[in-house]
Amino acid sequence: MTAMQPIVDMPEIKPRKMKFPFSDVTEQYFYDDNALVSSFMAALSAVFPPGEMGFIESVRYYRDEITDPELQERIGGFIGQEGHHSHQHKKINAVLEDVGWLVSRIEADISKKINYDKKRLGPKNFLAATVGMEHITAVMAEYMLTNPHCLAPLPQSIRDLLNWHAIEEIEHKSVAFDVYQEAVGERGRLRIVFALQTVVFAAQMTAYQVKLLRWAKRTPNFRDVVGAGKFFFAKKGLIRGMAKNYLDFYRDDFHPWDQDNRALIDEWKRTSGYVE
Numbered sequence: 001m002t003a004m005q006p007i008v009d010m011p012e013i014k015p016r017k018m019k020f021p022f023s024d025v026t027e028q029y030f031y032d033d034n035a036l037v038s039s040f041m042a043a044l045s046a047v048f049p050p051g052e053m054g055f056i057e058s059v060r061y062y063r064d065e066i067t068d069p070e071l072q073e074r075i076g077g078f079i080g081q082e083g084h085h086s087h088q089h090k091k092i093n094a095v096l097e098d099v100g101w102l103v104s105r106i107e108a109d110i111s112k113k114i115n116y117d118k119k120r121l122g123p124k125n126f127l128a129a130t131v132g133m134e135h136i137t138a139v140m141a142e143y144m145l146t147n148p149h150c151l152a153p154l155p156q157s158i159r160d161l162l163n164w165h166a167i168e169e170i171e172h173k174s175v176a177f178d179v180y181q182e183a184v185g186e187r188g189r190l191r192i193v194f195a196l197q198t199v200v201f202a203a204q205m206t207a208y209q210v211k212l213l214r215w216a217k218r219t220p221n222f223r224d225v226v227g228a229g230k231f232f233f234a235k236k237g238l239i240r241g242m243a244k245n246y247l248d249f250y251r252d253d254f255h256p257w258d259q260d261n262r263a264l265i266d267e268w269k270r271t272s273g274y275v276e
């Protein structure tokens with residue numbers, strides 16, 4: 001089976017070693033003193049390390065079947081980048097634990113679930129699930145980079161972490177997809193898994209948020225609800241901001257690089273202060 005030809009020159013996938021101080025993360029409600037958005041950010045960070053390890057494993061399973069040397073090289077870059085993301089999110093997770101979020105419990109729980117899924121789903125569906133999650137993270141990355149207001153209330157070091165993570169998610173966004181196309185190639189399966197996992201992921205994230213808030217003994221107040229309403233559901237909010245790009249995945253001929261956002265990588269390179 002051959003991979004679909006992307007319509008753009010895909011960017012190089014080079015893992016970057018980053019350092020974030022995180023010493024500016026001193027408040028439990030670090031997002032605009034908002035319990036709902038802060039707990040969402042904490043839950044998201046908690047699921048990254050086990051999730052990214054799962055992504056790596058699902059791609060590695062098929063690595064030997066990939067004959068294209070360029071794709072092999074991109075797989076190497078993908079594994080390196082996801083490994084670093086996982087490492088940095090573990091660091092911020094330890095800080096989040098210190099300020100009061102019991103994220104280690106979430107990490108342990110999602111790890112167990114992913115291991116169970118790996119056995120229950122089998123390699124094709126497990127890889128399809130990775131492809132879907134990579135699409136969701138890439139779409140979220142584009143949203144965050146093009147709507148800086150959504151990260152503005154965060155401490156600087158978390159903002160830097162998420163911006164770096166976002167551009168690398170864009171750089172490697174089609175690796176799992178291209179591996180799937182080459183090694184499995186069943187588009188129908190991809191769409192079904194994607195639809196199901198969207199529902200499961202949204203429900204799981206909500207459940208984790210509820211748990212984190214309960215363990216923190218915090219009942220959201222009116223201000224929390226209004227702020228979270230804006231963050232998620234406003235015209236330029238997360239859900240509506242991601243909707244169009246998210247839905248593209250259901251097209252028969254979709255390839256992640258149909259959404260050409262290479263300019264965002266160049267912009268980050270110009271503005272982040274990172275020296276290659």
Ligand SMILES: [Fe+2]
Pocket residue numbers: 052081082085086165169
């Ligand atoms: Fe990542």
Ligand SMILES: [Fe+2]
Pocket residue numbers: 055082134137169172
């Ligand atoms: Fe990724």
